[in-house]
Amino acid sequence: MNDCRIVEDLLPLYEEDLLHKETVEWMDTHLSKCDACRSRANETLTQFPVTSIKSKKTASTMMKNAISKLAIYQLLLVLLSFAFAMSTSIFANSFQFILSYFVLGFMTFYFYRSWILTLLISIVPISIWSIYDTIASYGSYGKWYTQALENHDSAIGLFSTLLGGSLLMGIIHTVFAVLGAVVALLTKKITEKEETS
Numbered sequence: 001m002n003d004c005r006i007v008e009d010l011l012p013l014y015e016e017d018l019l020h021k022e023t024v025e026w027m028d029t030h031l032s033k034c035d036a037c038r039s040r041a042n043e044t045l046t047q048f049p050v051t052s053i054k055s056k057k058t059a060s061t062m063m064k065n066a067i068s069k070l071a072i073y074q075l076l077l078v079l080l081s082f083a084f085a086m087s088t089s090i091f092a093n094s095f096q097f098i099l100s101y102f103v104l105g106f107m108t109f110y111f112y113r114s115w116i117l118t119l120l121i122s123i124v125p126i127s128i129w130s131i132y133d134t135i136a137s138y139g140s141y142g143k144w145y146t147q148a149l150e151n152h153d154s155a156i157g158l159f160s161t162l163l164g165g166s167l168l169m170g171i172i173h174t175v176f177a178v179l180g181a182v183v184a185l186l187t188k189k190i191t192e193k194e195e196t197s
């Protein structure tokens with residue numbers, strides 16, 4: 001088989017950009033020397049002009065755009081459920097936080113599949129808020145410190161009570177977030193099974 005036959009056979013792959021680098025280089029060398037092959041190549045390449053490569057690119061950019069859009073929606077949903085969770089626990093005059101933390105745990109785990117993130121997003125903000133709320137209920141940091149210290153032996157005792165109480169708040173809320181995450185995990189397992197069967 002002579003080189004021209006090989007080039008002719010390889011042209012469709014050459015056009016689709018599916019050849020090895022070495023093969024492309026060999027093709028280029030041959031095309032630069034051989035008028036017959038070059039004109040055949042020009043015919044094929046204009047028959048399916050570069051659009052096929054372009055459309056491949058647009059397909060992948062569309063895919064990328066879709067994925068980043070999805071990521072934004074996921075983030076928005078998690079942020080919304082986070083805002084919902086924080087508002088129910090801050091205006092804590094009901095047990096709404098049970099639902100809102102369940103939703104927060106579900107969303108976070110469903111989209112990001114991370115236990116650490118699910119735990120952090122539910123325990124950290126509420127604990128910090130709880131510290132703030134305890135101090136704010138006295139009016140100012142100075143007032144809290146002097147008044148609350150009267151009930152404690154030392155400043156260390158006072159701060160450990162503050163931290164312990166806030167952490168307990170965080171843990172109570174996180175229990176429901178973990179429940180939500182477990183449901184998210186089960187939902188994922190079930191849908192994955194349905195997809196494979």
Ligand SMILES: [Zn+2]
Binds near residue numbers: 030037
């Ligand atoms: Zn040739």
